Amino acid sequence: MSTPAGGRPPQRPASHELERYAGLFAGRTRVMKSSVMRDLMAITERPDVISLAGGLPDMSTFPPELFRRVMDGIADGATARALQYGPTEGLVGAKDCVIDVMAAEGMSVARDDILITTGGQQVIDLVCKTLIDPGDVIIAEAPTYPGAVPTFCSYQAEVIQIEMDGEGMRIDELERTLDGLASAGRRPKFIYTIPTFQNPAGVTMSLARRRRLVEVAREQELLVLEDNPYGLLRYEGEALPTLRAIDGGDLVIYLGTFSKILSPGIRVGWAAAPRPVLAKLNLGKQAVDLCSSSMTQHFVAGYFRTGGWLEQIAGLRELYRRRRDVMLDALSEHFPAEAEWTHPAGGLFIWATLPSYIDTTDLLALALDEKVAFVPGEAAFVDGRGRASMRLNFSGVTEEEIREGIRRIGKTVCAQVALFGAVSGSRHAPVSAVRRDPRPAPAPPGEPPALDPGLADVLELPRRTGGGREARRRQ
Amino acid sequence: MSRVAVLKGGRSLERQVSLKSGARVEDALERLGHATTPIDVGHDLIEQLQAADPEVAFVALHGRDGEDGTVQELLEILDIPYTASGVSACIRCADKVLAKHVMLDGGLPTPEFYAFNETAFKELGAAAALDVIEGRLGFPLVVKPAAQGSALGVKLAGSPEEVPAALVAAFSYDRKVLLERYVDGREFAVSILHSADGKWAQALPVLEAVKRPDDHDFFAARYEIGRTTFTCPAELPFAVADEAQDLAVAVYKLMGCYGLARVDMMQDAATGEFAVLEVNVIPGLTETSLLPQAADAAGISFDELIARILQSAAARP
Secondary structure (H helix, E strand, O other): OOOOOOOOOOOOOOOOHHHHHHOOOOHHHHHOOOOHHHHHHHHOOOOOOEEOOOOOOOHHHOOHHHHHHHHHHHHHHOHHHHOOOOOOOOOHHHHHHHHHHHHHOOOOOOHHHEEEEOHHHHHHHHHHHHHOOOOOEEEEEEOOOOOHHHHHHHOOOEEEEEEEEOOEEOHHHHHHHHHHHHHOOOOOOEEEEOOOOOOOOOOOOOHHHHHHHHHHHHHHOOEEEEEOOOOOOEOOOOOOOOHHHHHOOOOEEEEEEOOOOOOOOOOOEEEEOOHHHHHHHHHHHHHHHOOOOHHHHHHHHHHHHOOOHHHHHHHHHHHHHHHHHHHHHHHHHHOOOOOEEOOOOEOOEEEEEOOOOOOHHHHHHHHHHOOEEOEEHHHHOOOOOOOOEEEEEOOOOOHHHHHHHHHHHHHHHHHHHHHHHHHHOOOOOOOOOOOOOOOOOOOOOOOOOOOOHHHOOOOOOOOOOOOHHHHHHHO | OOEEEEEEOOOOOOHHHHHHHHHHHHHHHHHOOOEEEEEEOOOOHHHHHHHHOOOEEEEOOOOOOOOOOHHHHHHHHHOOOEOOOOHHHHHHHHOHHHHHHHHHHOOOOOOOEEEEEHHHHHHHOHHHHHHHHHHHHOOOEEEEEOOOOOOOOOEEEOOHHHHHHHHHHHOOOOOEEEEEEOOOEEEEEEEEEEOOOOOOEEEOOOEEEEEOOOOOOOOHHHHOOOOEEEEOOOOOOHHHHHHHHHHHHHHHHHHOOOOEEEEEEEEEOOOOOEEEEEEEOOOOOOOOOHHHHHHHHOOOOHHHHHHHHHHHHHOOO
16 A cells, blocks of 8 residues: 555545545535635634624623513413414514514515515525526625625626715616626626615615616616615614615515514514515525524514514614714724725624725734734625725624724734835835825716715725716717 | 544634544544544643643644644643654744745755845835845745745735735734745645654655636635645656655655655746645645545545554654
8 A cells, every 4th residue: 555755656546535525516516605714704703802803783782581571471372383383484473573674664565575584694595596597697786795795606696796985886887787788688687785884885875876776677677685684773864765665666675684673593584575576585485494483483573562672773773873983983093094994874884994905814814813803805795806995893892892903903904004114115106195084086977976975985996987877878 | 542632723824724624533533443632722732631641642733833843842841742743843844934945955946935024124124125036036926924824825926016015915924924936837735644653754646736727816726615626646647746756755854744744836837847835744634635635546545544643653753
């Protein structure tokens, strides 16, 4: 078996251990994303690390007494039903809570329009399962929800990401992309967007763009998947109508979840979709898990019956607003002048962008030495963009942790900025002449002026000039 | 049957890979009839080792602490026999700059390079020398941290403008970085295994990492599922494969490695010459790792591989 060093060992047509399994894997596993970044992210879960990388709501404020009362209510009246299978579309009691939540966001919906799911994530999966053949196009925002990327990839979709600015997705850019696809004989299966307090960018799509997006969807008969986990977590300003409210439910598949307004541990979300789509989603869900947990659907219903859910959310809003403000203050204090960040009016995240010479995946390694973590921007892109950005969560950490965490990240960023100066020497012009104070950015052609222009280029994405809708219409 | 402590995990960036390697080693050791104690290396390493009182420590700890001689030194102090290379070989190999100097001094080929620490840039104005370095190495050139074992922090700079950012990235992982001539060609890994009695080292079949033809992301390719396929034995003429194996064994011996190691090398497409990039003294032992694939190609099952590595620990001269 063994041969001396340098000799040729016996060669045989190998049934390698790896290949034994590899031959059995589906083709789609080859496009499932796995990267060194994932290994880095695993380290962020160490208990000694202040993690601003999560997306967790703070569950510590949920009163144990309330939990007990809800569970007692289930035990008293619904033990057998809570322990039984339920209908695939969900229990009526949970659907009625969905109707209440959607009403609070200005939408009316019927029970038959709703599919209760195992978290909002399942809606993304079911929509892909229902609509996507390998190679089909999904339009998403740039950056997009990092948790949607592996789902899109596992269905072998081609994801095209549309630039954003302070008003959300650039609809002119979207239309150009749709035109480009059309001229190649293609059209996307759906447009995925988080219009309100976007994850990870923290920006909100303006009313004008919401209206235009719905118009475009109607003109071209495209489905829109509106992901709205945070709509009720607004800390300032007036609520905007959801895409579904504007559209009335013709072409918008609405994704909601109790994760951020009640609990992520119960895994209850929902889809409200056009009936033919809903029927397919239902079939898909039957294949996946038959039904979502009856027990936690009863928990939702019991919790809503206590009548305090809006006050509970008001408490969360107050808590998160303070934490957001602490993080914004800490960013101003500890991040260098070259950095920019969003000022989210709600939600859980701030998106910070550093000078282009800093790669936030590498920065994370340095930050982990300082026992602090964030999500590197590249996680929010399928195409390698976003490397100078990071997502920072403020909802799941204490004010003290936020201050200390941002101080530590700021320290590593400042060290990188100084080092860049040292390694650049005199031959490179200073790259990072980025202003700190917001000032109006020029409105792109065909677009209304930015409502919050200070945010307009925090996403640090290339600006397009000319063309746009006007150019297309002239053709 | 022996009492074996499996050292894994730790605080390095390669923690996840190490946990996988360690778990797989534990399974194999148990199948072989040994009593194993898994140890996730942390603050209480010494206490854990003393409590476990192992006859042998199996080092499955990658990266910092596991490959730089740190745990090996502690195991020496505690007088616990351990698998793989000793302290001095670990120190030589974990520092890529030192390893390359040892290779050059020993007359073995490694791509031309220059190395700096942060101080050189911050206090000695080393940036002024970059033009000269770039002139000598040409573009593209590779920038990497001296100490990092995985692809993290390794960048390909295509022009002078890209060099500073690549340096900043590499300095995220280590205080010392190197700029290295990029070798355009095929990428090979030759794994070396000592005999159970520790008397001689065997080169396993040459493994080639083949990138998808459309993939230009030099390093990411190696670490994302499906972006790279591995062929073992590599499709090479016998004489050329022999040459790669002989070179790997020579490097292994020069470094003073023991037990097992993996030597990564490039074959220059223009000249056909091999050049050694680095030596991994604690190579991965996961399902997808290269050394177990090479052992399999040599007809050595994973359990046989683990048995042999364990036996060689006891036979360390």
